Amino acid sequence: MRTTEQDLDELSRGLAAWLSGPLAANGPVSLTNVQVPEGGGLSSVTFLADAEWREGGRIRRRPIAARVAPENSSFPVFPEYDLRLQYDVMAAVARHGRVPVPPLIGIDATGRTLGSPFLVMDRMPGEKPGDNPPYVFGGWLYDASPDQRRAVQDATVDVLAGIHSLPEPATRLPALSTGGKDALRCHYDRTTAHYEWSRRSDGMRIPVLENAFAWLEERWPRDTGEPVLSWGDARPGNILYEDFAPRAVLDWEMAALGPREIDLGWYVFLHRFFQDIAESANVPGLPDFARRDDVVETYEDRTGYRVREFDWYLVYAAVRHGVVMSQIARRMIHFGELTPPEDPDGYILHHEALDRLVKGTYAWPTR
Template sequence: MPDAEHDVHAETKMTVHERDIDALAAPIADWLGTLQLADGPVTISNLHAPQGAGMSSVTLLFDASTRPLVARLPPDDTSFPVFPSYDIVQQFEVMSLVAEHSDVPVPPIVGVESTGDVIGAPFGVMEAVAGRTPTDNPPYVFGGWLYDATPAERRELQDGTVAVLAGIHGIADAPTVFSTLAKNGDSLRAHVDAQRTYYEWTRSTDGLRIPVIEQAFDWLEAHWPDDAEPCALSWGDSRPGNIIYDEFTPVAVLDWEMAAIAPREVDLAWVVFLHRFFQDIATVFEMPGIPDFCRRDDVVATYEALSGHTVRDFDWYLVYAALRHAVVMSQVKRRMIHFGEEQQPDDPDDYVMHSSALKQLLDGTYSWD
């Protein structure tokens, strides 16, 4: 966990990408012109990356001949990426299919450039959706509109977020509809194996083994669920920080780069654990955070009522969520060390910000109350 003497309200310095954003304006404008978005040439203005955004794909906001748009593109090769690959085309395909097969709100897609010929990498463009999103950096548990909301307003947002999950998981015959995501055999086994592969990829630069991560993989094997089927479309990065809200109502679901076919509980545990990750940081800083938000029993009860699905083996999936996040955070730590923003820790487990919580989850001493 971070040092409690740090300024919790300050944005943590993290290099997300090293692209020359301004240099992208002209080629993207020319490409948009081929889509006939306006009478005459398209002009791009106000091109910028949003503050408090995520740490993986690059998001750009801009006006195209006064029309507000958003571009998503992979990070450049020199930016020490968080993930080994970024399939932008697949992300936009998933969004399109979600819109076609459900009422889940996703941003309208303008177009996808799949060849990489325009800016050196594939990218997609979608409509900008008006609204607000809880920030990751600094975390929303330290302040802002969600922190300042009433308990009833936060509950409205929480229930709307869970309804989004129920809607995503309710898409019928997901392995067929989202065939590019489907794997042969057991979907949960494929999902966990992919996380193992990802962990090994993160080690490719330094060979470092992180004991708490490897212990968590062992724990998962020793406590494997008896029956993890049937599976559904898994959003993957399911949390309020990836939703745009109109007041407290979801109006756009974002960031589909971790989408997969998996048990419903993968998403449900992720939304619960990711909030607790932030809440535990607030506790370290002796700040109140938002302890009444996304509590596990509340989220499960709402989800079961909305979906008709009985949530199973939730403790297992919470450990899995903590493990998945541990692998991500270990790579984020490596990247911050690479860019001189952090010092290399002596203890490999300190590559995982929430290593203490993960250890407590493994030995059954973590308190959710």
């Protein structure tokens, strides 16, 4: 699935020239083993490489990962890509948090070097569950033992708890401040604005999303708790694991302030999204992984926090993901990878599940 119209060789040449400064290299830097990670990166351009330069007559090598904001012509998934904010969030989590993030190398937020802003970090060892194809169809997590999968499930909850424990997130990350407004309302308003932005070129309304927005408004949570740092894209596919333990937490482009349940709902729903795809293909998938009751119970045990009105946040996760999926569908159409669906709801791969969630007929797995 394409995310850019830029040439990878051109990007790597420009990045190599820029890296001399951040790496404090005495001479030119070259990039070798340049590759795009398989099965990941649905919104921005991510590529991996080895940076090499000479120092004292010897070749130094440092594995790197670069994230480049997509150009406007490639139908980006989000209205804006604030890589400076992502960089600052990762830096704050590294300094004050309890979860592992890759060491940061540098950022060009101007876009002058490559034509788009980018950030560079160390490439960390480990592997993550795949997105494309989803990990429910096979791979190391699928092949793991039940105890090993449970270790990944619980460790992922621990990552969420660690992110949510970042002290004074609004002070440490003023760009995330809601200016005294309710954090959930601000988060929700950005989601509705994202939906309206996605309609800017075709004006198309998606009934299943608009019905769900109305449902969410009518059932607004009574008590949202103290806002915390919300990771945003909170799922195992954005974590590198070694020996079934987190080694690095990645992809902070959806970070914001908000209730803890935003991340918990996203984690649970995104697994069910993949599991529903597997079951529709008559593949067993991983029905016992990341079940809602297990995730909630583990989080409450780890933190002492009582999760509130979780059904609302599960619908909200499905809506947020629906907005993202509708824009990904538009981009696939733009690149000739998808025929436009006749029904607007067809732009949302999980439109049937979202409809059942709103109607209260979605069948969640039980223990």
